[in-house]
Amino acid sequence: MLPLKISEIANLIKGQLNISADLFINKLNRIENSIEGDLTFYSDERFKKQFDDCNASCIIVNENHIIIDNRNYIVVPNAYLAFISIINLINQNNSTNKTGISKTSVIGENCKISNLAYIGHNVVIGNNCIISDYTQIHSNCSIADNVNIGNSNIIYPNVSIYSNTIIGDNCIIQSGAVIGSDGFGFVEDKSNGSFTKIPHIGNVVIKNNVEIGANTTIDRSLVGSTLIENGVIIDNLVQIGHNCVIGENTAIAGQAGIAGSCKVGKRVRIGGQTALAGHLELGDDISIIGQSGVSKSIKEKGVYFGTPAKPQREAFRIEAISRNLPELANDIKQIKKLLNVKL
Amino acid sequence: MLPLKISEIANLIKGQLNISADLFINKLNRIENSIEGDLTFYSDERFKKQFDDCNASCIIVNENHIIIDNRNYIVVPNAYLAFISIINLINQNNSTNKTGISKTSVIGENCKISNLAYIGHNVVIGNNCIISDYTQIHSNCSIADNVNIGNSNIIYPNVSIYSNTIIGDNCIIQSGAVIGSDGFGFVEDKSNGSFTKIPHIGNVVIKNNVEIGANTTIDRSLVGSTLIENGVIIDNLVQIGHNCVIGENTAIAGQAGIAGSCKVGKRVRIGGQTALAGHLELGDDISIIGQSGVSKSIKEKGVYFGTPAKPQREAFRIEAISRNLPELANDIKQIKKLLNVKL
């Protein structure tokens, strides 16, 4: 789609141009890296310095932005969203709707693969699988028996999907993700500390519009289903334990870990490297700041932080005071001296 | 194997049935999700509410459970273990002992692959490998040269096993795991901070009855072997550094990280997201609670928590008091006021 004239871009995003001359844009770029020929945007004052130094051929700015130089601007109500809308246009033009089944793939017995689906090179699909319209399964993926994948999903290379997994529509699974591996469930023989594996005969169910990050792992349930509800977004290297339920529109950042049998509500925000201990419940609209360790169920809406996780205000207050611990300890020492006491 | 009559199930687990009528069970389910046709179990009073609301066609309960309604029960000494024994039966019936080598796999020179082994589609095996009886290697796995894999192992899709790895019997390796990658060892040039890689010519040795989780990584040793002893169970996304020795029947939960050259004892329990710094020793029968950071060797049996890890009782006591820090700080302020001192 690129190159495009600045005037055409202004039209596409219904923005106001501050120049009459016109130029070609070759690529989109971040404000700190933009050079001649680039289009960028400026909407966050934390990047004021990068903005001042910016040599982009055109900068999209918010309408309250006061223009004091003669660089080229497109003025819109929301510069960030306008920039993203151009990305969306470029991305749409680049997308190809591949269909067909590579001859190098291996498809099991009794599968229903839509004519509108794409099965990439060296993909292995087991028996009794369903792959529906416009779903793309890229190279070197392994899909076991009895897997049902709906419409318009993108499954990137080297993904492993275990038997009986069910995936809805419009999901994206990034490379290296593992869906449906055995839950970490064992019976311990207390006499010698040895373990006997408990077979996991449940599965994983992923609803619609779900994104699953690279090398993320989601374990199958013992019985029943590990369930990822509509609209959930999961970043890279996240662990979701067996029997978990992750509620609608919940977001889980990188390297977070949800131990087995947790029930996470709707619109929950879980920060990176946060851990939930097993069998917990988180209510709706709860946010957990990164690196927290949640050791008890939380019902009340709000923001939480720390290991163990506490309401953010409490955690921050404790943290602030703990920075004064050396002074407090010294105060106590001085008071004791003053009072001439040995406690 | 399913459907089965309740009476047949009661026979299989040697339980007492509280009804004379009989019904068919279609599937096993967790208590909170069970519907008509399901079999479930109840053994933990934390799930009392779910039990009260449960519509399963049959519930397995412990023998001390007092039955006060006319739902269908099977009474046994241990409801949880009875339920698992049924899972085991179902799983056994579902298992197929695949054998044979897929034509789409690539086998190197001078390999000994048992006639009773199964090599899945698009598997790549290097030179001089041994794959013994009843071992299953599933699709898209890559196994390098000189790898020796014993009997009755299951290696799920997309696993990477580097050269010279030795695996015993009855192990399970979940998808995406990487066994034998290079250890993170470099010589630093202090003059400019640059690194020169140290080749790792050691290997990984995995003994018998070991489980390795999805996307877990185990690095090869510099020289000698990174060693995983009998009966070790490792969850998903765990990192085991080069030269580590993990003792018999030790369990390591998800996203834990063991830095290089650690020696972990027998029957150790390492919680999720816990880290061990390099070159540490943990004695036998030590438990580390999740998200801890172990910075020194620990010899004494017991439970430890925190970063840096301390005995659990000490860590919990400090944590409890730290919650009162705002009050303590205020106390000190008031005392100073009272004493009219500026310290």
Next chain:
Amino acid sequence: MLPLKISEIANLIKGQLNISADLFINKLNRIENSIEGDLTFYSDERFKKQFDDCNASCIIVNENHIIIDNRNYIVVPNAYLAFISIINLINQNNSTNKTGISKTSVIGENCKISNLAYIGHNVVIGNNCIISDYTQIHSNCSIADNVNIGNSNIIYPNVSIYSNTIIGDNCIIQSGAVIGSDGFGFVEDKSNGSFTKIPHIGNVVIKNNVEIGANTTIDRSLVGSTLIENGVIIDNLVQIGHNCVIGENTAIAGQAGIAGSCKVGKRVRIGGQTALAGHLELGDDISIIGQSGVSKSIKEKGVYFGTPAKPQREAFRIEAISRNLPELANDIKQIKKLLNVKL
């Protein structure tokens, strides 16, 4: 290359031999595991006990080491570096410079694959890719369209490289790594908490002499490039978010996570399981101890620790005093009693 006589090894490392007799060395080993026929080294007094018990056929020692027994020694200025130089020799002799393209690989249109490159079995390469001299791409890797890989790289099995990735020379990418997956960027609809994916049309650029660990993930940029500079070493299971820049000769240990748009300086050392929040800058020569959580930019050279990260000295002082919290709390209680006050 092995077996080798001790005298030959002494020659190779220009060391002094304390014996006149000669023996064959069969393998290199760590000091605690060495048996007859092994060569090992001793340079760190923490391993004094293992040294005393060591039955290796030869031990390399530092020149200040006083020999008090009649075991076989080679004396050199730096025993560790001498040992590594032998490893390097062995490794060099073992390396094979494979070239050629496996018939089981699938190569897209318009690719330039060097005659001196090696493309392993079941590798899938997209359209318009360049693979240069002496680069090895091992089995089951998936490389998307428009990827440019320079000279002398080793890419181990099951690696996924997304479209438009650029990799320089002399890099090593361990198995299961994912390069160029979509950044975790979404527009949130505040009315219902749902997310709309922002397409990521940027890429990943990896310069020269970079090592990337097993199952590590590096996300592509929204626009522009996620950039890994020369000489960066990254351990296993690390997450690098979209738009990050990682400076020259920086080292990142296992399971660390760098959130999106961070700018990390040169010669930075990031400990295992450490997290950086998004949009931070770390200056040059900064070290972050493992399991820290960096929540603000850090400019000043030095060592930092904790969540949130503080200068090491401050963090350790607070930690030391917090261990006395039970005593401090008791002191305050006693003082209040003494003063007969209720605060």
